[in-house]
Amino acid sequence: MTAILVHDTAGLAGTLDAIRRQVYGSEQIIVVGGDSDARRFAGSEEVEWVPAVSGAVDRIGTSHLWFVRSGVQPRADALAALVATATDLDASVAGSKILDLDNPDRLLSVGFATDVFGTPYSGLDEDELDQGQYDVVRDVAAVAGDSMFVRRDLARGIGGPDRLMPQLAAAVDFCQRARLRGARIIVVPSSEVLAPDPGRRSEQWLERASRIRGMLKVYGPLTVAWSVPAAFLSGLTQAAMSLLLGRWLFFSWLRAWGWNLLRLPDTVRERRKARRGREVGDEELFRYQVSGSLALKVTASQLADQVRQRLPGEDTTSMEMIGRELRRPSFVVGIGAVLFILLAGRSLWAVGLPAVGYSLPFPDSGLAGLDAYAGGWNPAGFGGAEPLQPLIALTAIVRLAVLDSGRLAEYVAITGSALLGVWGTVRLLRGWGVTAVAGTMAGVVYVAGSAAQGLAAETAIGAMIALGMVPWVMRLSLARWPATSLGRVGRVAAVGLTTGIVAVASPSLVLVALLALVVWALVNVNDGVAWRAVAVGGAGVGLALPLLFPWVGAADLNAFLTDGALYSSTSIVVAAAVVVALVTVVASAPVRLARVAGWAGVLAAGGALGARSSAFGAGSEIGHAGLALAALGLAGVTGAAFESITRVETAGWRRIAGGVGVVAAAVLVAASSVVLIGGRAGIPADRFREAFAFTQARPGDPAESRILVLGGPGDLPGDERIIQGATYRVVAAPMPELWEANLDGLHLADRELDDVLETIIAGETSRAGEALAPFGIRWIVIMQSDEDASYATAWSDRLTGQLDIVSLSAGLANETYENESAGAVRAVTSGATAWARVGVGYEGTSETGQLTVRENAHQRWGPEPWQQGGVWNEVSASTGVSGFKPIDGRRYQAYAAAFWAIVLVGFAWAGRRFG
Amino acid sequence: MRRILAIIAAVTLGALAWIQVEPSAPNEPGLGFSVPIDPGGAIGDQSVWYCPWVESGAVRDSTYDIGAAVDVEASITLPNPNPTLEPDTLAFVLRGPDARSVDTAELARRGPTPGIVEFDDGPAVVSNTMWTDELLTGDRCVVSVPKVWHLVGGITAEGFTLELRLFNPFPEAAKVTVQAVSEFGSSPLAGFEGLDVPGRSWITEDLSRVIPFLDNVTLTVKADTGLVIPALVLNNGTDEASWIGISQSATWDFPVTSVPGLEPTLVLSNTGNLPANVTIDVFATDGAMLEVTSLLVSPQQPVRLHLSDFATPPFGVRVRSNRPIGAVIQAGPPGTFPRSELGDRPDEDLTADVAPGGDDGDVTESGDDGVPDTYIGLASTTGNTDPATRWLLTGIGVVPAADTSIWLMNPSGDQATVTLIPLGATAAGPDKIIVAPGTIVEVPFAEVSETGLTGLIVDATVPISTGLSIAGSRGVAFIGGIPVE
Numbered sequence A: 001m002t003a004i005l006v007h008d009t010a011g012l013a014g015t016l017d018a019i020r021r022q023v024y025g026s027e028q029i030i031v032v033g034g035d036s037d038a039r040r041f042a043g044s045e046e047v048e049w050v051p052a053v054s055g056a057v058d059r060i061g062t063s064h065l066w067f068v069r070s071g072v073q074p075r076a077d078a079l080a081a082l083v084a085t086a087t088d089l090d091a092s093v094a095g096s097k098i099l100d101l102d103n104p105d106r107l108l109s110v111g112f113a114t115d116v117f118g119t120p121y122s123g124l125d126e127d128e129l130d131q132g133q134y135d136v137v138r139d140v141a142a143v144a145g146d147s148m149f150v151r152r153d154l155a156r157g158i159g160g161p162d163r164l165m166p167q168l169a170a171a172v173d174f175c176q177r178a179r180l181r182g183a184r185i186i187v188v189p190s191s192e193v194l195a196p197d198p199g200r201r202s203e204q205w206l207e208r209a210s211r212i213r214g215m216l217k218v219y220g221p222l223t224v225a226w227s228v229p230a231a232f233l234s235g236l237t238q239a240a241m242s243l244l245l246g247r248w249l250f251f252s253w254l255r256a257w258g259w260n261l262l263r264l265p266d267t268v269r270e271r272r273k274a275r276r277g278r279e280v281g282d283e284e285l286f287r288y289q290v291s292g293s294l295a296l297k298v299t300a301s302q303l304a305d306q307v308r309q310r311l312p313g314e315d316t317t318s319m320e321m322i323g324r325e326l327r328r329p330s331f332v333v334g335i336g337a338v339l340f341i342l343l344a345g346r347s348l349w350a351v352g353l354p355a356v357g358y359s360l361p362f363p364d365s366g367l368a369g370l371d372a373y374a375g376g377w378n379p380a381g382f383g384g385a386e387p388l389q390p391l392i393a394l395t396a397i398v399r400l401a402v403l404d405s406g407r408l409a410e411y412v413a414i415t416g417s418a419l420l421g422v423w424g425t426v427r428l429l430r431g432w433g434v435t436a437v438a439g440t441m442a443g444v445v446y447v448a449g450s451a452a453q454g455l456a457a458e459t460a461i462g463a464m465i466a467l468g469m470v471p472w473v474m475r476l477s478l479a480r481w482p483a484t485s486l487g488r489v490g491r492v493a494a495v496g497l498t499t500g501i502v503a504v505a506s507p508s509l510v511l512v513a514l515l516a517l518v519v520w521a522l523v524n525v526n527d528g529v530a531w532r533a534v535a536v537g538g539a540g541v542g543l544a545l546p547l548l549f550p551w552v553g554a555a556d557l558n559a560f561l562t563d564g565a566l567y568s569s570t571s572i573v574v575a576a577a578v579v580v581a582l583v584t585v586v587a588s589a590p591v592r593l594a595r596v597a598g599w600a601g602v603l604a605a606g607g608a609l610g611a612r613s614s615a616f617g618a619g620s621e622i623g624h625a626g627l628a629l630a631a632l633g634l635a636g637v638t639g640a641a642f643e644s645i646t647r648v649e650t651a652g653w654r655r656i657a658g659g660v661g662v663v664a665a666a667v668l669v670a671a672s673s674v675v676l677i678g679g680r681a682g683i684p685a686d687r688f689r690e691a692f693a694f695t696q697a698r699p700g701d702p703a704e705s706r707i708l709v710l711g712g713p714g715d716l717p718g719d720e721r722i723i724q725g726a727t728y729r730v731v732a733a734p735m736p737e738l739w740e741a742n743l744d745g746l747h748l749a750d751r752e753l754d755d756v757l758e759t760i761i762a763g764e765t766s767r768a769g770e771a772l773a774p775f776g777i778r779w780i781v782i783m784q785s786d787e788d789a790s791y792a793t794a795w796s797d798r799l800t801g802q803l804d805i806v807s808l809s810a811g812l813a814n815e816t817y818e819n820e821s822a823g824a825v826r827a828v829t830s831g832a833t834a835w836a837r838v839g840v841g842y843e844g845t846s847e848t849g850q851l852t853v854r855e856n857a858h859q860r861w862g863p864e865p866w867q868q869g870g871v872w873n874e875v876s877a878s879t880g881v882s883g884f885k886p887i888d889g890r891r892y893q894a895y896a897a898a899f900w901a902i903v904l905v906g907f908a909w910a911g912r913r914f915g
Numbered sequence B: 001m002r003r004i005l006a007i008i009a010a011v012t013l014g015a016l017a018w019i020q021v022e023p024s025a026p027n028e029p030g031l032g033f034s035v036p037i038d039p040g041g042a043i044g045d046q047s048v049w050y051c052p053w054v055e056s057g058a059v060r061d062s063t064y065d066i067g068a069a070v071d072v073e074a075s076i077t078l079p080n081p082n083p084t085l086e087p088d089t090l091a092f093v094l095r096g097p098d099a100r101s102v103d104t105a106e107l108a109r110r111g112p113t114p115g116i117v118e119f120d121d122g123p124a125v126v127s128n129t130m131w132t133d134e135l136l137t138g139d140r141c142v143v144s145v146p147k148v149w150h151l152v153g154g155i156t157a158e159g160f161t162l163e164l165r166l167f168n169p170f171p172e173a174a175k176v177t178v179q180a181v182s183e184f185g186s187s188p189l190a191g192f193e194g195l196d197v198p199g200r201s202w203i204t205e206d207l208s209r210v211i212p213f214l215d216n217v218t219l220t221v222k223a224d225t226g227l228v229i230p231a232l233v234l235n236n237g238t239d240e241a242s243w244i245g246i247s248q249s250a251t252w253d254f255p256v257t258s259v260p261g262l263e264p265t266l267v268l269s270n271t272g273n274l275p276a277n278v279t280i281d282v283f284a285t286d287g288a289m290l291e292v293t294s295l296l297v298s299p300q301q302p303v304r305l306h307l308s309d310f311a312t313p314p315f316g317v318r319v320r321s322n323r324p325i326g327a328v329i330q331a332g333p334p335g336t337f338p339r340s341e342l343g344d345r346p347d348e349d350l351t352a353d354v355a356p357g358g359d360d361g362d363v364t365e366s367g368d369d370g371v372p373d374t375y376i377g378l379a380s381t382t383g384n385t386d387p388a389t390r391w392l393l394t395g396i397g398v399v400p401a402a403d404t405s406i407w408l409m410n411p412s413g414d415q416a417t418v419t420l421i422p423l424g425a426t427a428a429g430p431d432k433i434i435v436a437p438g439t440i441v442e443v444p445f446a447e448v449s450e451t452g453l454t455g456l457i458v459d460a461t462v463p464i465s466t467g468l469s470i471a472g473s474r475g476v477a478f479i480g481g482i483p484v485e
Helices: A009-020 A036-044 A053-059 A078-089 A152-158 A167-180 A205-218 A221-245 A250-262 A264-275 A282-286 A294-310 A316-327 A329-344 A346-351 A366-373 A390-401 A406-430 A436-448 A450-457 A461-467 A470-478 A485-505 A512-523 A528-548 A557-562 A572-588 A591-610 A620-644 A653-679 A688-697 A748-761 A768-775 A790-800 A888-914 B002-019
Strands: A002-005 A029-032 A048-050 A064-069 A093-100 A107-109 A147-151 A185-195 A706-711 A721-723 A726-732 A777-782 A805-807 A815-819 A827-829 A834-838 A841-843 A850-853 A867-869 A872-876 A881-884 B047-051 B061-068 B072-078 B088-094 B098-103 B115-119 B124-131 B136-140 B148-154 B161-168 B174-182 B185-187 B195-197 B201-206 B217-225 B229-235 B240-244 B249-254 B263-269 B276-284 B287-297 B303-306 B315-332 B379-382 B388-394 B402-410 B416-424 B431-435 B439-445 B453-472 B476-480
Touching: A009 A029, A009 A036, A009 A064, A029 A036, A029 A053, A036 A048, A048 A053, A053 A064, A053 A152, A064 A078, A064 A152, A078 A093, A078 A147, A078 A185, A093 A167, A147 A152, A147 A167, A147 A185, A152 A167, A167 A185, A167 A205, A167 A264, A167 A282, A205 A221, A205 A250, A205 A264, A221 A250, A221 A294, A221 A390, A250 A264, A329 A346, A329 A406, A329 A436, A329 A653, A346 A406, A346 A653, A366 A390, A390 A406, A390 A461, A390 A485, A406 A436, A406 A461, A406 A470, A406 A620, A436 A450, A436 A620, A436 A653, A450 A461, A450 A620, A450 A653, A461 A485, A461 A620, A470 A485, A470 A512, A470 A528, A470 A620, A485 A512, A485 A528, A485 A888, A512 A528, A512 A591, A512 A620, A528 A888, A557 A620, A572 A591, A572 A620, A572 A653, A572 B002, A591 A620, A591 B002, A620 A653, A688 A777, A706 A768, A706 A790, A721 A748, A726 A790, A748 A768, A748 A790, A768 A777, A768 A815, A777 A790, A790 A815, B047 B124, B061 B072, B061 B088, B061 B115, B061 B388, B061 B453, B088 B098, B098 B416, B098 B453, B124 B388, B124 B476, B136 B240, B136 B379, B136 B453, B148 B229, B148 B263, B148 B315, B161 B174, B161 B195, B161 B217, B195 B201, B217 B229, B240 B379, B249 B453, B263 B276, B287 B303, B315 B402, B315 B476, B402 B416, B402 B431, B431 B439
Parallel strands: A002 A029, A002 A064, A029 A048, A093 A185, A706 A777, B136 B476, B276 B439, B379 B476
Antiparallel strands: A064 A147, A093 A107, A093 A147, A706 A726, A721 A726, A777 A815, A805 A815, A827 A834, A827 A850, A834 A841, A841 A881, A850 A872, A867 A872, B047 B115, B061 B098, B061 B124, B072 B088, B072 B115, B124 B136, B148 B217, B161 B201, B161 B229, B174 B185, B174 B195, B174 B217, B229 B240, B249 B315, B263 B303, B263 B315, B276 B287, B276 B315, B315 B379, B388 B453, B402 B439, B402 B453, B416 B431, B416 B453, B453 B476
């Protein structure tokens, strides 16, 4: 019996003829599927038509079926070879060798391997000719759906190919399901089938979606648990990489997952069918799979090809061309700038962000970071329901984009931002007549000059990330206004999107680009373009604000903007260099460049004022915005100075003045090289990794406990609490993460700890360990300060005479104590079993009793029943997992913000593509 | 024009930025970080007391004498010298005001048994007594632990043995440096720099072998890391005296200086860099003798004064100095303590001024027949730095076959009405006595087996000083009273 699966009626007649010419004749031919044309054709050819494969399977009495796709033309002995070989080798599924219908010498398929994501891999080179090199019967992961010879009982058991899937994915899916039933799948090269070349189609969303569906259907729960998230990230990465190939796969990726989400109930039903009666496990499927992601490998390979194409060929002309390219100053300077950034961030590549001040490692899971941001638990200190800053969501997304590698995410975020900053500065200044060399110098000063160093010294990670996007906001606002409405909408959306990224990274920087545009418009007061850019920038700010939800809806913005005090100081040499460069360029440069320098001078001075504005009540966040403005200003001055000297109209005294300006600008560039020291992008050296690393060497799981960190102002990770002039805070062991940096107000547990510390300071207890154990504090670290040892000495004096804390200081840089009292854990069951922190929740051994979660009491901790036990939470320990139930309103706001971001991306893309 | 405007704007903003003042640096750690607690004073809250020199073995018996003015949960912990073994502990509740004497042998009988006593509330205090058939000693414990201690009154002359006990009750190992000064100036102590004292343990050093033949030794014990509580144990072959380290003070009160048969001496030590001008006031049962002597105590040169040169015992003593000094009272049979040259006397007039009203004191008699017994022994005690209106005294009557007296010294110019509130298993009620201005009063008590009384709360209408003497055929012990907040 032969079933012809109809996808296209165009080749149906030829296929039917070819089947009828088989030397091993079919007992019965049935046309399956297709529209009314297929049905009419079947009637005219006097063959049976059924709408689905199941109907065909039910109708026949033979032992095997031969599925042949319409449009293919099997050679006359194709079926005979399949029958003979499959019978001899007891194979349940046998496939044919597929040759190109238009060029029968060209191989299209001799069976497939796949990766774990179901992506087929033929192993053939493009245009590889059939010279009999694969003519051996082999076991394969899957065979092409063009010609499949299948045992009838197997077909009855697993059903036919999935009708929702396109041909290739359906064939792979069919073979996977067959293998689960213990079927042997072979390819029979002596069975040749000519088929039309499907062509090198771009990534199709339905193929991707079908592969996801296939995974959900066949894999066991454990494999699904890791392979599906991996497929999600792999697809996202591929979409990102494809941008470099000029392809936009993001929507394809998104659509594929959306399609699966909608069809999840059906997929679950199909999964039940597929896995019912399985004979083997996933490991049997893995035997025929290649490692890694084939899709990623292909994309990477295509990227490599593209790079190779840009390299010189064998001919002399192209060598000369590349030589000329390499000798161009802009190329040399550009490469130098990239090397500069990479060198400046080399330590980030090796160990990630240094743990110092507010610079802490990104949260240990991207998904957990997003979950906590979207209405989840804020883990800083003893925790609270206050929203985390949007930077946490951004870092989580970056982390997910790099396959949840924290170190890589930190490197990408900081150095990527710096590269974007240099690039953006070049593009921004180019619009004002500053060429690439001067622009690149300006870019280096922008991301590494004294203002940027000020941000790094403040460990303002968010502001450092945001800095990279600010010039792009300006560039997009100032760029030529599109002619079409869609283009204009897209432009505004693009400005909104880039402003949104700035705001999410550092909300206080949201107005920096707009302020710079306003100053530019004032300097060019008669320039309509400049004022239009102000309007576009303003609209961008408006569009960006929704991206800050849920944080902006619940945060105390006044406290956010006024907390802390920043007083940024710069060396007198740098300040003098700025003044000299500014004055000389404004005085001597051509008008346009003089305006750039004037604009930059106002920004630099205004930014410096902002960075020293604590006397006006401004907090450190406003100081960060001031530093960002100053960075823009320094870049503008530098760019204008370097550019002015290249202009022919700069002659006579102007050239001398310009020369002085260039020397001053060169001082600014040279001063930027300070960030090369240490390779941490200017961020101070690590303090807390070394200080807290000992916790991992102590017995037990450090994630079960907390560290009490003591010291003086500025000595501790992130925000500090003050007690009698000294500082303290609690952090998670073994290492605090970025989401712990910002503390909120005092809650119940915080107040209680404050009281306990007062008692210790007053010398009213000699068992500090016993007093601190209920807070989960197992270790105490006194941070030593090189500048002022009085705080460390004061704390040390108070702890030395305690009876139940043991000094661990031998070999450690900081005075360190361990609590000897029992029960110094963050979460403990009524059976005295400690649970460990995982993300912002807890996991441990399930018990019948209660679990005391030593986080500030909040009724959303679960699982039920919840009750408040003192200042802590008491929940059920029955599930082995405890967590905070997200606050619905904030979660919806987060969804809305994400949706809004997608809308902005969509409009920006559409405006650029079609506008 | 725009160029000029831009420059003006930039310069203006830059100048504004330039003149901004850096925010003032945060304050240093507050007062709570720097105020030391008097090592000898009881506080009205939870507290931990450290008792460094106690021993309990086949020959020696000792007690932890505990008193509390309020309900307290008390816990005695005796660290085990073997770090692999758990310490011996005893926890109990005192329904205050109450006192209890705990026989150390109830917890351990293994020789040296320095201990820690913790109270969850206060005021509560601890002192120790220790005796054998041939010796008797006692002293109060300390409640806080400074980094630097002074131990005054050491003797390594022939016939004496002097031991230094360094007790480290804390988990962290301590490293201490001990320095000695004597009548010959600084005396090097070989091997006493960076001395290791393991955590939750103690060491005992025989100083008689290290610095022999010295009549007057003052030790300074400084903790380089960690903390220790030091004590000196002096033995003259007939009795033993034990006393703990002290901080320095400009005023010292000694309500008890001798019992019949013993000659009182006062040892002064100035470890500062400048001479201290010291004045001695004597308060006898019949009145005060102010400024019986004044002397300059040179730095690094301890001085011993034989107080019987100034008045006939019994009497109390107040030491006043223009600089912080250390002082202890030591008493022994005549001839026990070598005589040394006095310090330079700024005032040669040694005539004592008798304060008016000295005859108004209401003195109890020390014996049934009014005639005091004569004792042989060796006693030493540290003084009180300030008079107070409330005191807790423990260890009363706990030593078998010994006479116990409390001593009340009123150094003020006002009459003190003193209420004695008995503590312990006694049905006796409070008793009131009058202490005339500038006098001392001795109040004897019978053994605990007769009275059930082991402690006293002493309330006075004006600030006074108190002390305890225990004397019998075994020897003599002086114990300082403990002021209560």
